[in-house]
Amino acid sequence: MPSKLDQLKTMTTIVADTGDMEAIRAFEPVDSTTNPTLILKAAQMPAYKPLVEEAILWGISHNHPASAITDRLAVNFGEELTKIVPGRVSTEVDADLSFDVDGTVAKARAIIADYERRGIARGRILIKIAATWEGIRAAEILQREGIDCNMTLIFSLVQAVACAEAKAFLISPFVGRILDWYSKKEGKTYTSETDPGVLSVRAIYAYYKAYGIDTIIMGASFRNIGEIEALAGCDRLTISPTLLEELSKDQGVLERKLDPRTAAARAPAAFSLDEKTFRYLLNEDAMATEKLSEGIRSFSQDLQALRALVSKRLAEAA
Template sequence: MNQLEQLKKYTKIVIDSGDIEKIEKYTPYDATTNPSLVLKAIQMKKYRSLLQESINYAKKKGGNRNKIITNATDKIIVSIGAEILKKIPGVVSSEVDSRLSFDTHKSIEKAKKLISLYETEFGISRSRILIKLAATWECIQAAKELEKENIRCNLTLLFSFAQARACAESKVFLISPFVGRISDWYNVNYSSSQYKSSLDPGVQSVQKIYKYYKKYSYKTVIMGASFRDIKQVLSLSGCDCLTISPELLEILQSKNTIIKQKLSTPKKIFPNHTDILSHSDFLWLHNQDSMAVEKLSQGIRQFGTDQYLLEEIVIKNM
């Protein structure tokens, strides 16, 4: 078996792409999208019809110019997700506008709107959708409320242990720790002599979360994300899920070297902790991690920029 086939024995493989052809090629169980991937996908020739259909839908719905633009971009996100779901057996993650990352109420409203579009326009059950939200305190609280309505969430842009702990305590369905972006930060801010290069900081972060969740019986699914190379991927073999780019899936598929399971549930487990992080506790602990503060803020800005660019495409084609 090639390494991709071997990895599927230990871990659920998720493709990080909006490209239907790539999804068909690697036969993942689930798929994830984000504003950057949606922006890239909608500029492909194969999705041109979805762009125009979404604009026509928004115009028919009516409202002022801003309302039409918002409705069109929401429809694009859901339309691409619906196309992906035709090719996979599992779920697709669709992301809420990152500009709402500090507003619990508006994040809940947007999540419900996306779910409604999936259900009413495409007849797709909410059980096949994960709503992606940035792992801010506000969005973690939004996810907590959405779970009560059977709207499962994927908390993304997760960099600190405080974020991971708050998600578990709020019974969030799934988290996406960003392995590569964590390692990027350490590579820029520290020399290799200041930390052991063999102990990748991004990999270590996910290992710590995995051990903590499993030790204390938290049900939140851990999905490693944002990988830079195959070594990072294979170091987390055994993690609940791994979302991997088509480029790295190609490499895994081309290699036959035997791989080993690196993560497994400990034999001794304990009940969940009874002490729950307060808002102020969360902010203080997250603030102690300079990398996490910087990368979360940067990630939200980046996805916000891509949302603006998607809106510009809609405007040009209106």
């Protein structure tokens, strides 16, 4: 009997949710995604010291600030990841640009330009952007330029629909963080079938398949393999090394839960969004509003911590 990981690979594209390249080599995912939290963690691991040192020396030789060096560091990791995975690598725009359309577009263009200078085609990269109204508008511009976007911090169908209308390449709905909110708010224990995060992704999946939306759905932020099993068949799932290992050791039968041929029957009614409607409906969803804001703050804090680490290394090298 093949492992549940091997079974999952037959129905869903597996993406590694890590900056640890050895873990990626071990589980052979198709794609890889990173964020400031993962880069911060990986940057402090001895194995990746050369990537950090290169960025530091580049910054010193060009007299660049810590912010530019952290951008280069993210691309350094991304470049190495493109040598390991055959598919896409996601690189995130600074979280402090989450409400800045022009700033997000400029940063995304700069990231793509850096990859292209290294001989890495834009078709190998996804620019990761928080799914605020401004982030979605930035993605709309970038998609028209052939720069594919991964819309992150998705907690609601409202965000998912807005991203689809902007022709975003991919969305990352966060399963575990939704569960966290409801568990704390309601004090309940959920099964994989009643998990609010799982149900949210299933609703998005049904909507997209019912209305012929091409935007890819990549479930993210899992707390346990039960959530992953409950979304077997989703377009893509981005999974941490710990949970990938757990799936690789489980020899049980994995049932497909999501199928485009049957999902449409459960789809919510279609709707469209302008800015006013988007902001109102998102505001009406307390969980999505709180988790989106919290996610941006958390990524921003880790980005600042990464810049502080770089500043410290610059001071030591002076």
